[in-house]
Amino acid sequence: MTWKLARRNLLSSKLRLFLTSIAIVLGVGFVVAAFVLGDTITKTFDDVFSNANQGVAVSVRGKAVVSDLDRKPVPASLLPKVQAVDGVAQADGTVAGSAVILKSNGDPAGLDGPPSLGFSWPQATDLNPFRILDGRAPVAADDVVVDKTTADRAKFAVGDMITVVTAVGPAKYRLVGIVGFGDTNNLAGATIASFSPQTAGRVFESQGRFVTIDVSSQPGVTQEELAKRVQAVLPSGYEAVTGQQSAEETSRQFTQFVDIFRNFLLGFAFIALFVGSFIIYNAFKITVAQRNRQVGLLRAVGASGGQIVRSVLIEAFVIGAVASVIGVLFGIVMAAGLRALFNAVGASLPSTTLQVLPRSVIFGLAVGVLVTLFSAFGPAWRSSRVPPIAALRDIEVHGSRAVRLILASVLTLGGIALVLTGNYASISGLAQRFALIGVGAMLLFIGAAMLTQYVVRPLATVLGAPMARLGLAGRLGRENAMRNPSRTAQTAAALTIGVALVTGVAVFASSLEETFVGTLDKRVRADLIVFSPNGEPFSPVAGGDLASLQEVASSTAWRDGQFKDDNGDVQNVSGVDPAVINDMYDADPVDGDLSDLSTPDTIAISDGYAKDNSLVVGSTLPALFAESGQQRFTVAAVFKDTSFGDFFVSLKTLEPNTTSTQDGTLLARAAPGVTPDELKVAADASLGKFGNLEVYTKQGYRNFVGDQINGLLNLFYILLGLALLIAVFGIVLTLALSVFERTREIGLLRAVGLARRSVRAMIRWEAILVCLVGAVVGIVIGLFLGVVSVNAIPDFTATAIPWGSLVSFLVVAVIFGIIAAMLPARRAARLNILEAIANE
Numbered sequence: 001m002t003w004k005l006a007r008r009n010l011l012s013s014k015l016r017l018f019l020t021s022i023a024i025v026l027g028v029g030f031v032v033a034a035f036v037l038g039d040t041i042t043k044t045f046d047d048v049f050s051n052a053n054q055g056v057a058v059s060v061r062g063k064a065v066v067s068d069l070d071r072k073p074v075p076a077s078l079l080p081k082v083q084a085v086d087g088v089a090q091a092d093g094t095v096a097g098s099a100v101i102l103k104s105n106g107d108p109a110g111l112d113g114p115p116s117l118g119f120s121w122p123q124a125t126d127l128n129p130f131r132i133l134d135g136r137a138p139v140a141a142d143d144v145v146v147d148k149t150t151a152d153r154a155k156f157a158v159g160d161m162i163t164v165v166t167a168v169g170p171a172k173y174r175l176v177g178i179v180g181f182g183d184t185n186n187l188a189g190a191t192i193a194s195f196s197p198q199t200a201g202r203v204f205e206s207q208g209r210f211v212t213i214d215v216s217s218q219p220g221v222t223q224e225e226l227a228k229r230v231q232a233v234l235p236s237g238y239e240a241v242t243g244q245q246s247a248e249e250t251s252r253q254f255t256q257f258v259d260i261f262r263n264f265l266l267g268f269a270f271i272a273l274f275v276g277s278f279i280i281y282n283a284f285k286i287t288v289a290q291r292n293r294q295v296g297l298l299r300a301v302g303a304s305g306g307q308i309v310r311s312v313l314i315e316a317f318v319i320g321a322v323a324s325v326i327g328v329l330f331g332i333v334m335a336a337g338l339r340a341l342f343n344a345v346g347a348s349l350p351s352t353t354l355q356v357l358p359r360s361v362i363f364g365l366a367v368g369v370l371v372t373l374f375s376a377f378g379p380a381w382r383s384s385r386v387p388p389i390a391a392l393r394d395i396e397v398h399g400s401r402a403v404r405l406i407l408a409s410v411l412t413l414g415g416i417a418l419v420l421t422g423n424y425a426s427i428s429g430l431a432q433r434f435a436l437i438g439v440g441a442m443l444l445f446i447g448a449a450m451l452t453q454y455v456v457r458p459l460a461t462v463l464g465a466p467m468a469r470l471g472l473a474g475r476l477g478r479e480n481a482m483r484n485p486s487r488t489a490q491t492a493a494a495l496t497i498g499v500a501l502v503t504g505v506a507v508f509a510s511s512l513e514e515t516f517v518g519t520l521d522k523r524v525r526a527d528l529i530v531f532s533p534n535g536e537p538f539s540p541v542a543g544g545d546l547a548s549l550q551e552v553a554s555s556t557a558w559r560d561g562q563f564k565d566d567n568g569d570v571q572n573v574s575g576v577d578p579a580v581i582n583d584m585y586d587a588d589p590v591d592g593d594l595s596d597l598s599t600p601d602t603i604a605i606s607d608g609y610a611k612d613n614s615l616v617v618g619s620t621l622p623a624l625f626a627e628s629g630q631q632r633f634t635v636a637a638v639f640k641d642t643s644f645g646d647f648f649v650s651l652k653t654l655e656p657n658t659t660s661t662q663d664g665t666l667l668a669r670a671a672p673g674v675t676p677d678e679l680k681v682a683a684d685a686s687l688g689k690f691g692n693l694e695v696y697t698k699q700g701y702r703n704f705v706g707d708q709i710n711g712l713l714n715l716f717y718i719l720l721g722l723a724l725l726i727a728v729f730g731i732v733l734t735l736a737l738s739v740f741e742r743t744r745e746i747g748l749l750r751a752v753g754l755a756r757r758s759v760r761a762m763i764r765w766e767a768i769l770v771c772l773v774g775a776v777v778g779i780v781i782g783l784f785l786g787v788v789s790v791n792a793i794p795d796f797t798a799t800a801i802p803w804g805s806l807v808s809f810l811v812v813a814v815i816f817g818i819i820a821a822m823l824p825a826r827r828a829a830r831l832n833i834l835e836a837i838a839n840e
Contacts, residue, residue: 032331139176215230600652
């Protein structure tokens with residue numbers, strides 16, 4: 001009986017079945033797409049580096065004293081020692097650096113984002129990951145080879161003279177070969193240029209040193225055994241690792257963004273499922289309530305409460321299972337589409353089959369089914385508790401209002417407490433802070449959804465006042481929204497979550513922009529800012545060219561490095577010119593000044609770091625560098641502004657302590673009588689030959705960053721639109737079920753003269769009011785979460801409320817209400833009057 005009842009109820013409303021399934025399909029789809037695409041990209045990189053390093057048995061490198069990104073170079077003097085180790089077949093040193101390939105029009109041949117890589121051409125055939133597809137290997141000083149994808153994109157041919165910008169600046173090279181990397185023509189969108197070993201050592205300023213020494217093994221010698229033998233001849237500070245370990249670590253470095261992207265998609269999948277759970281709960285609550293008489297008859301003829309619960313849960317299981325299966329298929333298609341999109345914009349992901357691992361399918365199915373069952377359990381359990389007599393008389397039995405109010409208040413206050421704890425508690429890491437804020441937000445959403453029913457009537461009275469003045473349809477729509485506050489609140493809950501998240505993101509983005517603009521106005525004194533758009537360091541030759549312009553009064557390079565402090569924490573440090581830094585930047589010094597960095601082996605530190613570590617001007621700060629080892633700096637200045645870092649040293653102090661010889665940013669002040677725009681024109685003309693440098697005035701840089709923030713904000717809006725889309729489906733579902741529930745009432749209204757147009761308007765006004773209630777509550781919650789999140793980040797110095805955006809959210813809510821009402825309003829208006837009146 002339980003199965004038959006579940007099947008009949010399941011098929012009784014195909015619209016409810018479809019709309020309830022949508023939320024699960026979308027949520028599960030994002031979950032599966034995140035796993036499938038992440039696993040696919042990881043597999044492709046594993047294959048690329050596994051094939052590329054196929055002949056490498058051992059790799060010799062500097063130990064990660066500071067970080068994996070800053071290892072000490074390997075001296076060329078170690079190469080003969082490694083070659084002499086028993087079991088070594090071949091050994092070769094690799095030189096690498098940044099090499100920006102320019103097209104014939106002077107623009108970079110690569111894409112914004114992927115790096116521009118340069119290498120020395122391997123001399124050992126067993127250790128060469130490149131495949132010559134056309135031409136020959138580089139031999140002469142002006143020879144270069146490039147990857148096929150870049151050659152095709154830039155329309156290069158063997159024999160062309162092309163410009164490549166390296167650490168020594170731009171220069172012309174003859175393209176003598178076009179190559180593939182491993183089994184592919186490209187490395188995920190990165191451009192590749194390879195030079196003869198002598199040229200590579202010169203252009204990457206790496207004479208006498210290598211990034212790594214790669215080793216192939218003689219037959220019968222395992223990687224592990226050869227690594228031990230090689231390690232025995234290495235001095236302290238260097239390590240020999242197996243080729244397999246090196247390939248896996250290199251692959252992980254390239255796939256770090258995969259984890260970020262996967263977590264990003266999983267976050268939105270969670271939001272979709274969380275919003276969907278409210279819709280499923282509401283749908284089952286309404287449909288179970290509509291079956292009151294059916295439940296009463298079943299209970300009267302002997303059905304147990306457990307059978308009633310099981311029939312509803314079976315129904316939910318089938319919906320969840322079918323929707324999850326569709327969601328899994330949708331996720332696989334979505335992953336394929338996203339990969340195609342990456343390739344379309346030039347990422348050139350190596351081709352391989354989609355990696356649909358059992359974990360992805362099982363997790364997707366489990367999440368979809370469990371969310372559906374969990375959401376349906378409450379309505380199922382409550383329906384089984386209704387006494388048979390009350391159910392037969394169609395009397396709605398409510399639980400204790402006091403208990404519901406207490407539970408809602410506890411959840412809401414608990415959520416607020418967790419959110420505030422994440423903001424104000426003494427927690428060092430942002431991840432821990434936002435974990436508390438995230439959990440608190442979940443509890444707050446649930447509690448607010450339960451409490452909203454107590455404010456529906458006053459909100460509907462105020463928001464619906466203009467509707468009531470527009471005629472009978474408006475008054476009826478408002479009364480319908482106020483009639484069942486609990487249902488209105490639950491219908492609006494999904495939209496509340498979506499609007500709250502969008503509002504929080506808007507507050508965050510506005511505060512970020514305001515913080516940046518405030519910092520730029522107050523702290524940055526430079527008239528010109530020069531940097532590489534993809535964040536890569538660039539040749540110091542550019543700084544010299546900029547400084548030589550007669551339009552420039554003063555300029556400084558801004559170079560980055562890393563060290564490990566006495567606590568074992570990795571810190572970023574910036575090298576600047578002490579003689580002119582105060583002309584470019586005001587660090588808001590507390591004691592001392594950045595100009596005091598002209599004294600050798602001195603450092604400027606932030607006020608917060610100084611207080612945490614009991615340091616003052618004159619104190620000693622131990623610093624461990626990958627290049628130079630342990631150093632001891634004297635604190636020359638303490639400053640407040642940390643917008644651009646916590647540590648500064650002079651360029652002369654940084655140079656011997658870091659492996660990098662390239663700059664990250666250039667700052668310049670205009671000469672007297674020269675406007676910033678005139679300075680920009682001169683700098684563009686001088687630095688255009690570098691191809692990969694962007695030149696901005698202070699105002700232009702402000703606009704640039706504002707555009708970046710708006711672009712990120714739009715991406716979040718698009719993805720959060722998924723939650724809003726699901727919320728609209730939920731409102732459509734609730735209105736459709738409500739129309740079915742009020743069939744007799746609508747028939748009587750039509751019988752006494754209410755026109756079809758007025759019926760449609762009545763449903764439309766009701767939907768608009770539900771959306772406005774959800775939007776208003778969502779904006780309040782979103783403002784709270786946004787402000788708290790901004791205050792939880794120490795680098796944010798301003799909190800901005802985007803009032804214009806909040807008004808637009810209300811307008812969009814009205815539009816959503818109109819869209820959501822279309823189908824239910826049309827259905828209500830087309831009801832046959834006599835059949836509707838006769839409906840029971």
